[in-house]
Amino acid sequence: MLPKHLIKYFLFRILILLATIFTAFTITFVILKIMPIDIVNNIIARSMAVTGAALGDPEAVRRMYEIYYEIFGLKGTFIEQYVSFLNRFLTMDFGISILARPATVQEVISYRLPWTVALLVFSTILSWVIGNIIGAVVSLFEGSKLSNILQSLAIILYPIPYYVFALVLIYIFGYIIPLFSLTPIRLPSNIFSLEFIITVFRAMTLPALSIIVIGALGWWFLSSRAMALNIISEDFYLYGEIRGLPKLHLLKKYLLKNILLPQITALSINLGTIFGGALLTEILFNYPGLGTLLYQAVNAGDYPLVLGIVSMSIIGVAVATCIMDLLYPLIDPRIRYR
Amino acid sequence: MGVRLVVQGLFKNIIKTRKMGLKFKAGATIFFVIMIFGLLSFLTPHYHSYWYHFPQAHPPSLQSVDFIFGTTSNGRSVFWSLTNAIVNSLIIAVVTSMLACHIGLIIGILSGIKGGVIDKIMMFLTDSFIAIPGLPLTIMLAMILKPIINLFLLGVIISIISWPWSARMIRAITLSLREKDFVIFAKFSGMSTWKIIFSEIFPHILGFHATNIINTMLGAIGAEVGLAFLGLSIIEMDTLGTMIYWIQRYGAILQNMWWWVVPPIATLILLFLSLYLVSTGIQEFLNPRLRRVK
């Protein structure tokens, strides 16, 4: 059904996508290798420090080191290790996490992935929807008090790093008005119960709020408003206005429709990049997501786990950009394939 | 020749600033006030880095300059810390923006103009860097370079995650410029590729480049604060990030030491606000359609 040239383009883009993922993986691996952390040394030294006892036999210690290197797949030259990790990458089986041994990387990731995905998708999409709608609506009442207040609020909120805002939220809602408990939550076994929703909501509200408020009232609001104002100054909108169409109709058919497409593109970029950025939010809110896990893994030098998480992120971002590239011409007819 | 053109272009842009809107003016004003405050750091007394030189957690008082903003839990003057933090954070920001934006500029223009294989390779590299999650990459690099870290290196680390975006944007602009009449005309006037880049394409990118530099500065300051949160900045130097790090460390907010908490966070927000306003101001100037209708 698809035309030939399109298949060719798809294949080429997918080739690029694969190459990108491969290169990003290699860069990550090299950086990880340069990292001055020998996790085996770190584990053994730490155990011994706490033990405080003599170990005596250096031969036994040497043997222990060897066994540990063997178990964690850290044996051999740089190239050998690279090949072994590449192999793991290709099969998406990163083996045993060093930190969480004997759990595998997939297991550890699978515990946390739903949380991160839920938080990011929920907060990003919600802020996107809210921000765009407010932006479009406000542009209809440009120059009014409400518009001015919202605009100045957005300009002040937008530049605040979201983690500063997160801190403020923690102090306000955890401490001054302790609406939200800071202790971790327990998920009810029944996924379809009201209790489940309430519990998840409780756990996600504060971290999501920090992303939503800054995101919605900041970036999405500002950009959608700017776009809406652009459209309002266009002739076709003026024509619609002169025809006396109701404001709701104008909003739906003229503004939102035209704002939405470019904003979807921006959203796809955002979904990709927010992964790394959520790390701080997760740490601040003690949120059981991948960000905190990644930070732990990086600190400990847990190669399999870091590579596992980073690879997932790399694939996510690369695929998002790829899809964006493929969709972009659909969204903006002025951009053509080369 | 090229350089002269660039300077000419910049000069023209600067002259036009008086035509710029209120946002730019407000932003620039706030920024200069912060800068002047930061410049006070050149008067820093030698004892400012000493721990417990002053009484601990002393609220602000007017008895001397050292106490204007009070002292911290480790007996240091908040005032002097803040002035130094502003300068240091700005150094990181400037290093980052200069590096990242110019690397992005060069790569973006080159791949936009040359096209073909060079374009493919460069964009493919750029995409690879974009695909690696930014903050984890910075954390890893910061950990690697921890033994030799300094302000410049910190800037370099942060710029590693910043340049790909600049490169992509610049390339997109260059691609659209490449097919414009004036570029073809210049080509058929026998101008060399370099000359076309400098005299025809570059002046059109300049405006975007300026806003990009400011936005990158904004991002760099934020990234430094993020790294400092995790204890990966230069904790023995005063930056806005490390100030917040120490506030966290000593539980200053819970101890109601507002005189220690408010200055760095307020400065951070004001700095962000001012840079953001300046950058939108420039954008609006360059693209009048963004200015308010009616």
Next chain:
Amino acid sequence: MRKNWLKHRLSIYVLVCNFILLAVLTIPNSFTVTAMPQLPIPPGIPRGDVLVIENGVVCPGGWGPDPYQFNYYQVGWATACTGFLQTGCGSPLWYMNLTSGELILWLTEKPPIYSTDYKTLWIMLRKGISWSDGHPFTADDLIFTIEYCRKYPELGLCNVRITTNVESVRKLDDYTVEIKLKEPNPYYHYEWTMRHYGWPVNFYVIPKHVFEKIEDPVKYKFYPPVCLGPYKIVDADPTGKWYLWERLENWWGTKLLGIKPSPKYILFVALGSQERSVIAMANNELDFTEFTSEYVRIIMDRNPYAWAWNKRDFPWAWTRDEGTRELVFNILKYPFNLTEVRWALTYAIDYKVIFDAYKTPDGSSIVPNPLPVSRFYPLEQLYVSGLKTELMKYNLDTTPPSYIQDYLRVLGLDDAITWYKHDLEKAEELLKSVGFYRGSDGKWRLPDGKIFEVNLISLPGAEFSFPLVHIVADQWRRFGVDVKLEVIEAYWDRVYSHTWDVAFEWPGGGFPTLDWWETPREWHSKNCVPGARLPWVGYIMCYGLPPEKIPEGVRKNIEVAKTVFPDREKLDNLVEKYIDTPPWDPRIVDIVKDLLSIHLKYKFWITVFSPARYMVGNSYCWEGWPTLKERYAEPKPYCSSFLFTILGLKPSERCPIKESTTEPAKVPKGLTVELKPLVSEYPPTVTPTVITTPTMITITVVEERTRTIISTITTKVVEEVPTIDWTLLITMALVTLVIGAAGGYLIRARKK
């Protein structure tokens, strides 16, 4: 009307600004709104049935990447994050009572029995013990544990420790085990005695009937664990944020010893950061945790039910940590191989600043400590006071500030011994004596003209490195030494790269026993062999040896300096004697004194203090936390002996309870015996009569506890219950309102 209001926008702004300002100013007071505790427990369990403890000081971040890892003997540190595993589930053969140094017979009926040549150890197990799944606990389990570790080299540390020490193990009868050691070792029973942490410090017995069925020991997770302790796991969060443990109703301890812990459920939660812990405890969502000195003042302010070490009185600090905090020199490297340099750097530290930095509002702080032994009974009396004359030679501060002396007296310590004088002149003199000179910029230069740089490394986090290393770095810098401070996560790996100059560690300390724990055993030069492991005790084993004898792993990374160490032979002899002397033999006191004197003379480490730790219990729901006055257990939540703290708790009447018992568990008196292993010529089953050691302990050091001083000082601290001063608040609000309105009106008027 509405429009009219909007017109006077300015005055509204002024009002709003006033209110915001007011809100900011009154944040400290407005804090009494309490949220209902929302704990991750199944519905229907009342708050009073749950004891909530913060998880893992030892576990990084407080939560493990894999919450279902309960296998002690796995490589790595994952079990550290399972919170209660070591305490509520795993049981050692013996506990050591850390308050008195006595032995608690737990899984055993008798103290360890050594043969007269200290090459055999007989262990007599208690009869009638059963695992949590009902399976009886016998000698087979203990033997299986040892054989299991011996069998699998891939188990790492566990394997190494068994193969290094144990020659063979055999069963004499179902409740008697004989362990044959490779070398005479009167300290071996420590490996099976729970002293301060759990695995990997001491071994736990694992159930044979469970472990013998597994195929791959490397992949086995041991979930749910089969326990010998009074609790079993109910549920764990897949993301490792909490662990819920439930009391075992048919526990062997209840049947055999009559011990029944009060809390029905124990919840271990990971809160992630100190401020979150403070907030949680202020909301009564947390019952016990450890705070740093910065945060303890906040919780004592915020929660009137928070109890520190002496309830709410001075001193809050718990100073009986078994470790002392040291700055360890890399003595293989020039110029740190020079005793003069090490002493000069010691004199450049002002301990009063450190004391003040750690000081909390009640006046408690760290305990200045000039020697690497713990400052409590009996080590304080034996070694710190015992070496007083020796210490005086090294410029001890004889006139410390009175508040430090008062504090030491309250703790029952020798108030005349604090720390070395802050003597920059002497330090200067010492450095000049080895050819150092000051450059024109005031910085010290090595004799060859290079700047004297010190690379100081330490762990981040709450390991008491903060703010000590920062203060020391600052003080050394003021003295003219170029200090590069590195606070790094991968600290241990860095230590083993040998490239540092000074490291913050805690190799010193000791338990309430006569011996000075195991550290000196490694100081013997026979440990300095190729492939040896060096840094933990700071290279003392290699000090004075020719560079070619130093392990190649060290020489690869740093340039080893040639050093003269005239006391090398003397030190080796002392260490040999120390190893041969049983820890309960009084002759060991003189040996340790000599060892400490050599250590002091050469100043291998700068011992700075015994840490002040703030273990805060919340008495809102649970009462009976151990305090200075009722010191029945040591309050370390990550330590296995925390079980005894839990046994001492009883519910308060403030929280609803359903299944918790209302009285604390009673630990029978007969369980505790003197720490004095038995020595016998024959295995216990062959000859039931056991000959005790011929040399009896004759040290009579009484731990001084001056109650009077405590009470006089406590009068200074008034118990304050923070409440909102509503009148003040409302007055302020009204005043600002009026001022704001007036201001707004004026501005508006002027505008007109």
Next chain:
Amino acid sequence: MDNKNTAQLLVLKNINKVFRYGFFGFEFKALDKVNLTIEHEGIIYTIAGESGSGKTTLARIILGVHKPDEGLVEYKGKNIHSLKSSEARWFRREVQAIFQDPYATFNPMKKVYSYLYETVRSFLGFHDESEINEYINSRLLSIGLKLDDVKEKYPHEFSGGELQRIAIAKSLLTMPKLIIADEPVSMLDASFRINILNLFKDLKRRYNISFLYITHDLATAYYISDFIAILYRGTIVERGPTEDILRNPLHPYTQILLDSLPEPDPKKRDKYMKPLKLSEIEEKEFTVQGCKFSFRCSYSNEKCLQTRPPEILINNRVISCWLYHYK
């Protein structure tokens, strides 16, 4: 360098250029099998068509800016899309371009003179300043301008007509054989137009330069060109000598184009054109297999929609229409 052996100056063979957009690749054929030949020097060849017919794309393909998806562009027998760098210089010297908006072609921050100077220096290898000036002056004089009037001025100091003359003068500097003029007069005042067109005629006569004149204005085309090609939706519907085609249009589209200018009677218009909603057909026209005009053409039948009409040679013109297939 001159390839005298090759008789034909510029040959376009089967040029296809497809722009695609949309996820499912909605195709927009900017150019569809375009054939065109400029036999020799000294010809003014017009390409006429309404906006969106692919005129500018065609110009850009000839200039080497775009690459065609299929087909060849040969200048003096050489494929201009695979030139070596030395050949590229030769090509840029022999072929020059003039654009619609002179203000957009000159960089407002540069003096106009710098373009002239640059062209002479880099293409003709002159190095001496006075020599260059002299040469430029001579060329400017030939089109009625003086160097002194031009030298120190920025683009905004000229009128559009003057600036376009300078652009032409710049083109002349390299002694080109072919000038691509993309709507050179459409932005100019009417008074200037004839001026410029006369200049083209004059240059053709004097220097034997060929022009590829691209326009939507049939009147000017008629005025100056020797040959004309009518472009509709990327296809050339009719091409041949201007005189023949414009006096006696054969293709229905050409007929409409000529008639549509002033036709006061709307009923008469219906004769040629089906009343259709514009936006509806536009999309169809780009994608249709057969004749692109078939939706508007009153003569159209199934065949027109299904199959593309072949190029039919009638007299000395080429027509693409099924109407003439059997004739």
